[in-house]
Amino acid sequence: xxxxxxxxxxxxxxxxxxxxxxxxxxxxxxxxxxxxxxxxxxxxxxxxxxxxxxxxxxxxxxxxxxxxxxxxxxxxxxxxxxxxxxxxxxxxxxxxxxxxxxxxxxxxxxxxxxxxxxxxxxxxxxxxxxxxxxxxxxxxxxxxxxxxxxxxxxxxxxxxxxxxxxxxxxxxxxxxxxxxxxxxxxxxxxxxxxxxxxxxxxxxxxxxxxxxxxxxxxxxxxxxxxxxxxxxxxxxxxxxxxxxxxxxxxxxxxxxxxxxxxxxxxxxxxxxxxxxxxxxxxxxxxxxxxxxxxxxx
Amino acid sequence: xxxxxxxxxxxxxxxxxxxxxxxxxxxxxxxxxxxxxxxxxxxxxxxxxxxxxxxxxxxxxxxxxxxxxxxxxxxxxxxxxxxxxxxxxxxxxxxxxxxxxxxxxxxxxxxxxxxxxxxxxxxxxxxxxxxxxxxxxxxxxxxxxxxxxxxxxxxxxxxxxxxxxxxxxxxxxxxxxxxxxxxxxxxxxxxxxxxxxxxxxxxxxxxxxxxxxxxxxxxxxxxxxxxxxxxxxxxxxxxxxxxxxxxxxxxxxxxxxxxxxxxxxxxxxxxxxxxxxxxxxxxxxxxxxxxxxxxxx
Numbered sequence: 001x002x003x004x005x006x007x008x009x010x011x012x013x014x015x016x017x018x019x020x021x022x023x024x025x026x027x028x029x030x031x032x033x034x035x036x037x038x039x040x041x042x043x044x045x046x047x048x049x050x051x052x053x054x055x056x057x058x059x060x061x062x063x064x065x066x067x068x069x070x071x072x073x074x075x076x077x078x079x080x081x082x083x084x085x086x087x088x089x090x091x092x093x094x095x096x097x098x099x100x101x102x103x104x105x106x107x108x109x110x111x112x113x114x115x116x117x118x119x120x121x122x123x124x125x126x127x128x129x130x131x132x133x134x135x136x137x138x139x140x141x142x143x144x145x146x147x148x149x150x151x152x153x154x155x156x157x158x159x160x161x162x163x164x165x166x167x168x169x170x171x172x173x174x175x176x177x178x179x180x181x182x183x184x185x186x187x188x189x190x191x192x193x194x195x196x197x198x199x200x201x202x203x204x205x206x207x208x209x210x211x212x213x214x215x216x217x218x219x220x221x222x223x224x225x226x227x228x229x230x231x232x233x234x235x236x237x238x239x240x241x242x243x244x245x246x247x248x249x250x251x252x253x254x255x256x257x258x259x260x261x262x263x264x265x266x267x268x269x270x271x272x273x274x275x276x277x278x279x280x281x282x283x284x285x286x287x288x289x290x291x292x293x294x295x296x297x
Numbered sequence: 298x299x300x301x302x303x304x305x306x307x308x309x310x311x312x313x314x315x316x317x318x319x320x321x322x323x324x325x326x327x328x329x330x331x332x333x334x335x336x337x338x339x340x341x342x343x344x345x346x347x348x349x350x351x352x353x354x355x356x357x358x359x360x361x362x363x364x365x366x367x368x369x370x371x372x373x374x375x376x377x378x379x380x381x382x383x384x385x386x387x388x389x390x391x392x393x394x395x396x397x398x399x400x401x402x403x404x405x406x407x408x409x410x411x412x413x414x415x416x417x418x419x420x421x422x423x424x425x426x427x428x429x430x431x432x433x434x435x436x437x438x439x440x441x442x443x444x445x446x447x448x449x450x451x452x453x454x455x456x457x458x459x460x461x462x463x464x465x466x467x468x469x470x471x472x473x474x475x476x477x478x479x480x481x482x483x484x485x486x487x488x489x490x491x492x493x494x495x496x497x498x499x500x501x502x503x504x505x506x507x508x509x510x511x512x513x514x515x516x517x518x519x520x521x522x523x524x525x526x527x528x529x530x531x532x533x534x535x536x537x538x539x540x541x542x543x544x545x546x547x548x549x550x551x552x553x554x555x556x557x558x559x560x561x562x563x564x565x566x567x568x569x570x571x572x573x574x575x576x577x578x579x580x581x582x583x584x585x586x587x588x589x590x591x592x593x594x
Contacts, residue, residue, distance in 0.1 A: 027449060036458040090412065092408035115384055115390065126440060140437065143426075143427040143440065158330050
């Protein structure tokens with residue numbers, strides 16, 4: 001980031017690099033089975049902020065990896081994230097019609113195609129991770145990180161399941177934090193850690209970046225909870241108020257809006273502190289952390 | 298297989314070894330999130346024939362690998378197979394109520410849990426493959442094999458999608474063969490090839506086992522098509538006649554029952570011939586090939 005580039009511009013620039021690589025890694029829309037590949041592209045190329053890929057790239061570059069080494073993992077984590085959104089939006093799950101301002105995958109392509117498109121993106125992410133030019137040991141470590149972070153025991157699917165199990169129930173703050181840590185935090189923390197792994201970092205630097213990612217991951221979800229309460233459909237690109245309508249456990253519901261803001265800011269401060277002694281590009285990682293909360297105010 | 302052991306006994310014995318390992322690799326049912334882990338176990342431990350794991354074990358042992366090295370990959374391919382069945386049975390897909398003689402996963406646990414249980418099994422399979430004691434290069438090759446075989450371009454998901462796209466249409470024999478090759482054949486062929494990879498086989502032996510797997514994979518699907526027409530619900534453990542009811546492309550529909558039997562037998566003969574010059578346990582691989590067709594008569 002040059003001295004005059006804002007963090008918004010930086011993230012937009014990285015998103016456009018990531019989009020270019022995703023376009024190359026996704027099967028062409030005209031290749032069999034076309035309808036499925038169109039659906040995969042429709043959902044992946046719908047234009048998210050690419051926060052997780054940006055974390056892989058920025059963390060890895062901070063510890064000396066080059067962009068080309070990092071890009072396949074950056075794209076793979078976005079495929080995993082997108083698959084989870086597609087399945088989360090299904091009628092049997094959150095039953096959402098709108099995502100990133102457009103009809104959800106099952107609304108555009110039908111439920112069967114949406115289920116398969118999610119399955120195919122998850123599968124493709126591991127094919128991509130297994131087929132990079134990194135040495136095999138590092139490829140294996142990256143696959144371990146992402147599969148655990150996306151999995152049922154400590155990761156994303158576990159958080160989604162707990163979210164469903166607790167719908168309509170009054171949950172404690174600690175249960176809510178666990179759901180958030182698993183559902184959103186795990187992939188974000190793994191993104192930062194994987195950058196370090198690809199850079200061949202020492203374990204303590206990898207763990208420092210993981211700690212940074214855990215904090216901004218939780219701050220990110222708190223910000224999402226706040227946005228769900230305070231935004232319009234147009235601002236959000238998806239249906240707002242869904243959490244409340246579904247009686248989902250959220251930070252604002254337990255702590256109120258102001259205390260939720262304060263908790264998010266505190267996590268960001270901790271994240272900023274955690275990376276302060278790392279190598280290069282520290283200020284970028286710190287700016288990304290601040291950006292996570294800034295989008296809510 | 299001792300001289301007096303039948304192939305049915307051999308497969309039952311390997312299935313019981315595989316079940317023991319699956320039980321260890323699956324998250325315990327009492328670990329959070331319990332409902333999800335119960336659903337994963339319900340579907341995986343429903344007692345399939347474990348043909349794919351048997352192929353990994355028998356192929357690998359024929360080329361000198363030991364059982365312990367092969368077992369994680371044998372279990373991983375069964376997790377991938379089971380995830381595909383769970384998602385295939387969903388109301389938006391085949392809408393099946395019965396699988397292996399019991400209610401399907403979504404009938405027993407609800408649709409949301411079934412979607413997540415499938416996702417979690419696919420994710421866990423890659424975690425298991427990344428965490429074996431094999432050297433990292435072989436682990437990577439196994440992950441590549443299974444991710445491509447389960448994927449959209451040349452693999453299982455592509456075949457499922459083509460199957461859906463062609464429902465109610467009259468398809469040519471070549472389109473039908475492609476659907477079968479992808480939907481069922483790819484995982485079976487990869488199972489045989491992965492055994493060879495784990496054994497550190499020369500490329501020509503790996504490709505010979507892949508060719509063997511491709512042939513029995515296609516024969517297996519033809520046998521399944523025949524069983525769907527000729528069996529009762531009790532014999533099949535799932536609802537028969539579903540293919541016909543859904544206007545699915547099948548071998549009996551295009552060729553008739555007799556010609557379908559003949560084609561399956563021809564493929565088995567080719568498979569038996571393909572492995573005839575391999576190392577140890579050739580007769581086991583040949584017996585497995587014959588068993589594939591025998592179950593239809």
